[in-house]
Amino acid sequence: MDDTNGDNLENPNSPSSSDSDAESDDDTYLNQELKTLEAELSTNPSNYDSHVQYIKLLRKMGEIEKLRQAREAMSAIFPLTPAMWQEWANDEASLSTGGEEFSAFEKLYELGVLDYLSVPLWCDYLNYVQKCDVSVREHSADGISKARNVFERALTAAGLHVAEGNKIWERYREFEQAILYTIDETDTKAKELQVQRIRSIFHRQLSVPLFNLRSTLLAYKAWEVEQGNVLDAESSDVDGISSHVASAYQKAMEMYNSRAQHEEQISKQNISDTDKFQSFMNYLNFEKSAGDPARVQVLYERAITEFPISSDLWLDYTRYLDRTLKVGNVARDAYFRATRNCPWVGELWVRYLLALERGRASETEISTVFEKSLQCTFSTFEEYLDLFLTRIDGLRRRILYGSEVDVVLDYSLIRETFKHASDYLSPQLKNSDGFLHLYSYWAHLELNLGKDLAAARGVWESLLKISGSMLEAWQGYIAMEIEQGHINEARSIYKRCYSKRLTGTGSEDVCHSWLRFEREFGTLEDFDHAVQKVTPRLEELRLYRMQQESKAFVASTDQKENTIKKNVRDKRKGGPDSTDEQSPLKRQKQTAQTQKKGHEKNKDQAQNLAEVTEAGQVKATAEQTDSTHDKRQKDSDTGKYKVYTDSCTAFISNLNLKANSEDLRKFFSDVGGVVSIRILHDKNTGKSRGLAYVDFSDDECLAAAIAKNRQMLLGKKLSIARSDPKGKKGGRNFSKQQSGNNRESASKVSTEASKETTDNQKFAARKQDDNIQLKGKNTFLVPRNVRPLGFTANKPKPVEEGDEKPKSNDEFRKMFIKD
DSSP: OHHHHHHHHHTTTSSSHHHHHHHHHHHHHHHHHHHHHHHHHHOOOOHHHHHHHHHOOOOOOOOOOHHHHHHHHHHHHOOHHHHHHHHHHHHHHHHHGGGGGGHHHHHHHHHHHHHHHHHHHHHHHHHHHHOOOOHHHHOOOOHHHHHHHHHHHHHHHHOOOTHHHHHHHHHHHHHHHHHHHOOOOOHHHHHHHHHHHHHHHHHHHHHHTTTTHHHHHHHHHHEEEEEEOHHHOTTOOOOOOHHHHHHHHHHHHHHHHHHHHHHHHHHHHOOOHHHHHHHHHHHHHHHHHHHHHHHHHHHHHHHHHHHHHHHHHHHHHHHHHHIOOOOOHHHHHHHHHHHOOOOHHHHHHHHHHHHHHHTOOOOHHHHHHHHHHHOOOOOOHHHHHHHHHHHHHHHHHHHHOTTSSOOOOOOHHHHHHHHHHHHHHHHHHSSSSSHHHHHHHHHHHHHSSSOHHHHHHHHHHHHHHHHHHHHHHHHHHHHHHHHHHHHHHHHHHHHHHHSSSSTTTHHHHHHHHHHHHHHHHHHHHHHHHHHHHHHHHHHHHHHHHHHHHHHHHHHHHHHHHHHHHHHHHHHHOOOOOOOOOHHHHHHHHHHHHHHHHHTHHHHHHHHHHHHSSSSHHHHHHHHHHTTTTTTTEETTOOOOOEEEEOTEEEEEOOOOOOOOOHHHHTTTTTTEEEEEEEEOOOOTOEEEEEEEEEEEESHHHHHHHHHTTTTTTTTTTTTEEETTTTTTTTOOOOOOHHHHHHHHHHHHHHHHHHHHHHHHHHHHHHGGGGGGOGGGGGGGSSSOOEEEEEEEESOOOOOOOOOOOOOOOHHHHHOOOOO
């Protein structure tokens, strides 16, 4: 036997050894998991799930002291569910050795009923008070008063709970009935008073729409029979009871019947959270229409218990309390719980601060809530800004209109809050409108509440160091100086900022603002000085804008050309059916390239000819070479190319290369009728070629525009002529004024053009045997049709037989550019 027993103890496969090893493995696993959770909570104490798991694990392991500390730590950060509070109270009660720990248990229940509305938790609290409080158990005067106070608080919190409120009413009646039994039969007055108290509780309960209200009526009638009243206790009608009680009961039944459907919807178990939430919203809308704030509040509390982290629900609930109930302590308590459940919602913290101010809370309490809010994590920095501004608003109001409950507040507290806000927000909001508003508000208070002009200027100077690229920052500083009548100081600020590079169009705007300022406040010398400073700055900015626009245009053009080239390459990639045969278009391109190499010199001569030609000649060249680029522009609205027919158009030459569309629009502003402006640009460099088309709405405006020929624009005399691309008036028609001014140039151009024609014909004759035709880019050698000297509009030169009719632009294009 001894050997056998010894073998059993040493055998690792014996049952007792296996159980011991299993328990050891479990303990090792639990200890490891415990350390993991402790490490997680030490680094992230705001992890709700880790708190819950940690408490469950400690309860399983029986670590009583650690469990108590874990629950206290969690309840300091998060609200606990009613089930967690009940579990905590039961665990503590099981460890209790006597009544000396009653105050600790009472504190647990008091904290528990504040987090969420729970009828079962209130019932546990009431039972505990009746059983464990000696004064209540012995029905002493103080004990009875204390118990009644707890019962009334429970009725206020949950007595209107349609589904479960009757449980609290019944316990209240039972408590008062027990007191009645302890009263001496000889003390008739005390007994009658207690009977009346119980009857009053019955009457109050019968006037509230509660579940199983008919049973309450039967219980009331039976109780009245016990008191000696003659009633039919078995009947559920209202016969025999007082009329006001009967009326209240019937109204309560009607109210319950109208809510029964809503109660059924929110009590369903097998529905989604979304459907259940919507059922609560429908129920709330119904209660709001009934107009009883207390009943609405109880229903909100029931919804919060079901959906504790719904920020929308909390926002809706607190908004209702602020607008309708308007009870300071109730709203303050609701905001306290709302920020514990949804600390990430900045709006709740802002409204919490406002609720404290309405309730005339102390500076210490408001300051504590504000500092706590800054420790939360919000989705946007604008929420932090709103918090700072709300805090400053409250300080300002209490300094100016503070009541006797406030301690004496000093303006330095506002200044410290502004500095805190600036340090906190400047890295993220330094160039935002909100940050500008913060500093503007700060400077305003320094000036008007702090009575310190130097401090106000210091605020603006600090903002300029952080957000000096914002035009609004400079404007705000200048506006303050002007408002105070400090004109010279405002002028000095303009002198500091007009040359700075500001965001958007701020640089131009501040220049124009300075000129307006000097018109309104300065002398003529001040205005002249401002003009002298601003003019070159505006010109510099204009050129810079043109360069940026040109770069953007070139980049856009290059991108389009690359896309076109890529598409062409893709189309030209050889496929299974591709051949080596060249297309006619490709052969034509190669022919044109060969001609280009052979006539490079002639091309240079033709370009020189175009440069010296007056309005008609330059216009003809421009219309020919740019017909496919400048006459077709993409419409920004439709995305399609818009073709310009030049039916009512002025052609501008000798245009300053720095001139833009706005300059031309201002030049023709006295004429009016400008529809569109097209400045021709070199497609390689993107720079202006000094040529432009201006479309007008009618011929009258066009004629007035042509009358401005030879007038100066940006230092150059413009040449203005009517554009006639289709040659409707016999070729390149000039106005009478142009014909008189340009006859000498036209004669010179005609002679040179004739010479070029002769050379070109000789060259063509020498190459006739090679069957080479003049096509493509070589066609600029063809002479232009110009009017001979002495030609008048009234007597056009007759076309003799054999003479060639002048060709229009479209005819030239068709002749030179062939498919």
